Amino acid sequence: MSEAYTSGAHQAAAPLPTEAEQRSADATVGELLGEVTKNLSKLMRQEVALAKAEATESAKVAGKGAGMFAGAAIGGHFVLLFLSLALMWGLDALMPIGWAAVIVAVIWGIIAAVLAAKGKKEMQQVKGLPQTAETVKEIPPTLKPGEQTR
DSSP states (O other), rough: OOOHHHHHHHHOOOOOOOOHHHHHHHSOOOHHHHHHHHHHHHHHHHHHHHHHHHHHHHHHHHHHHHHHHHHHHHHHIIIIIIIHHHHHHHHHHSHHHHHHHHHHHHHHHHHHHHHHHHHHHHHOOOOHHHHHHHHHHHHHHHSSSOOOEE
């Protein structure tokens, strides 16, 4: 066998440059800076859009919880106003009016506590902006030259 034949058979071919490597080799510094600026601007617009979408979703859940609290307050007010008087007068036939008032107040206090607990449970389901917070954390490492990002 000839030496020319065997030496070429075992050599590995040089890897072809990637598209990004080819563009960076051909582009001027100004073009590269322009592309970086454009990409950063696009990234910021996307982050703002994501934050708006997450804020809207969280506001809906928070609104539902706030509505529960408002309903509990209004319902509690009217119940205490009208049914308390009726129940007090009904219990007045069995005991002094003062003790009847205490019993009625305890009953409606329990009802108000249950409604407040339900409202608190709804408010705890508000998630904030978890996806936006995660992607914003990824921006600084992306801007560091020479480091690989995920």
